[in-house]
Amino acid sequence: MSKHIVVIGGGAAGMMAAVSAAERGASVTLLEPNERLGKKLNITGKGRCNLTNNTGLEELLANIPRNGKFLYSALSRFNAQDAMAFFEALGVPLKTERGNRVFPVSDSAFDISAALERRLRKLRVSVVRDRAVSLEIADGRIRGAVGEQGRYPAGGVVLATGGVSYPATGSTGEGHRMAAEAGHTVTPLRGSLVPLRDFGVGRELQGLSLRNVGLTVFEDSRKIYGDFGELVFTHFGVSGPLILSASAHMRRFGERAYHLEIDLKPGLEDRTLDRRLLSDFEKYSNHDFCNALDDLLPKKLIPIMVRASGIDPRRKVHDLTKEQRRGLLQVLKHFPVVIAGPCPVTDAIVTSGGVQVKEVRPDSMESKLVKGLFFAGELLDVDAYTGGFNLQIAWSTGRAAGIAAASAD
Numbered sequence: 001m002s003k004h005i006v007v008i009g010g011g012a013a014g015m016m017a018a019v020s021a022a023e024r025g026a027s028v029t030l031l032e033p034n035e036r037l038g039k040k041l042n043i044t045g046k047g048r049c050n051l052t053n054n055t056g057l058e059e060l061l062a063n064i065p066r067n068g069k070f071l072y073s074a075l076s077r078f079n080a081q082d083a084m085a086f087f088e089a090l091g092v093p094l095k096t097e098r099g100n101r102v103f104p105v106s107d108s109a110f111d112i113s114a115a116l117e118r119r120l121r122k123l124r125v126s127v128v129r130d131r132a133v134s135l136e137i138a139d140g141r142i143r144g145a146v147g148e149q150g151r152y153p154a155g156g157v158v159l160a161t162g163g164v165s166y167p168a169t170g171s172t173g174e175g176h177r178m179a180a181e182a183g184h185t186v187t188p189l190r191g192s193l194v195p196l197r198d199f200g201v202g203r204e205l206q207g208l209s210l211r212n213v214g215l216t217v218f219e220d221s222r223k224i225y226g227d228f229g230e231l232v233f234t235h236f237g238v239s240g241p242l243i244l245s246a247s248a249h250m251r252r253f254g255e256r257a258y259h260l261e262i263d264l265k266p267g268l269e270d271r272t273l274d275r276r277l278l279s280d281f282e283k284y285s286n287h288d289f290c291n292a293l294d295d296l297l298p299k300k301l302i303p304i305m306v307r308a309s310g311i312d313p314r315r316k317v318h319d320l321t322k323e324q325r326r327g328l329l330q331v332l333k334h335f336p337v338v339i340a341g342p343c344p345v346t347d348a349i350v351t352s353g354g355v356q357v358k359e360v361r362p363d364s365m366e367s368k369l370v371k372g373l374f375f376a377g378e379l380l381d382v383d384a385y386t387g388g389f390n391l392q393i394a395w396s397t398g399r400a401a402g403i404a405a406a407s408a409d
Helices: 012-023 041-047 057-062 068-077 080-089 109-122 174-181 241-247 270-283 299-309 322-333 389-407
Strands: 004-008 027-031 094-097 101-104 126-128 132-138 141-147 151-153 156-159 190-192 196-198 209-219 222-233 237-239 258-263 335-342 350-352 373-375
Touching (some): 004 141, 004 389, 012 027, 012 156, 057 068, 068 389, 080 101, 080 389, 101 109, 132 151, 132 174, 156 174, 156 389, 209 241, 222 241, 237 241, 270 322, 299 322, 299 335, 322 335, 373 389
Parallel strands (some): 004 027, 027 126, 156 373
Antiparallel strands (some): 094 101, 132 141, 141 151, 196 335, 209 222, 209 258, 222 237, 258 335
């Protein structure tokens, strides 16, 4: 008689755990309250699904700032190339883009979730639309799970309910509650890959999107991160791909002060940009300074830049000094945005914090406190930078938990 496994959560990690356990001969029940599996998976990468990063183990670990060493075993056993081979074997052609980011050729996240669902059906995994509310534990061993609609006895349970980001997708923190009730420590939960609040510039520039700009992040006065790409100003502050990536490096709010510097002209060195300013100023020599920047900047940004430069907006361009021009150049290359803090965790792409990894076996994802209880995915206190690394964590930990659950005594 095959061992019965219950997997709680039908996201990326949960589906991988269910597939992996079933492939090892276990009878698997997957509990998921949403009508569709992979609800959060389907919106990742703006619906394109950046499913992994086509790089080596050391690079993967370097992009996991939170407890990366804990994942060494899981990532070694099921690495980025293994994940790519897995999905291509399920009939999903893949492509590698800038930064080694891997996507389906179709640019559709639904192809990834649909491939997993087909595999689940083929392996006869029973998908039950129920919300788990508690774990059944006796004598230090898992006995099953209890849902809103019934009991599910099992020899092993994989808890893979996600974090607390995007609660509309079902990530409501119930998994953390159940883990805590089982005796586990849950470290404080906060957002990572999250938009940032500022002190008012965002509201003034709301809706303005800047492409091909440079970004530098400072913790107090120390540079901690730099990148190039796209950001957008919002009513609360700043967002967009550059900002989400930067936020993962800003981990000490409340202890440290953070500010950004935006390079509005990263393709131009100071000397080249100065020549560009001289050319524009010659063209607009008889204009007021506030009306001389139309060729250089988006209209919405001009009043802010004029103010930041400290130059009288009504001063004639032909009267500007070399020092004033240099000051403007400095602002163009180092436009400051002071950060008030991150947006709430519910606005984050991933959750930082979770089940303390010291209480989990790194090779199997099994609880050190409860025999037969396993963890996978965002529920754990691990998180990574953007670029497919967080989904790789889901695949690797889901794989490890599913295999171990099926083969455990």
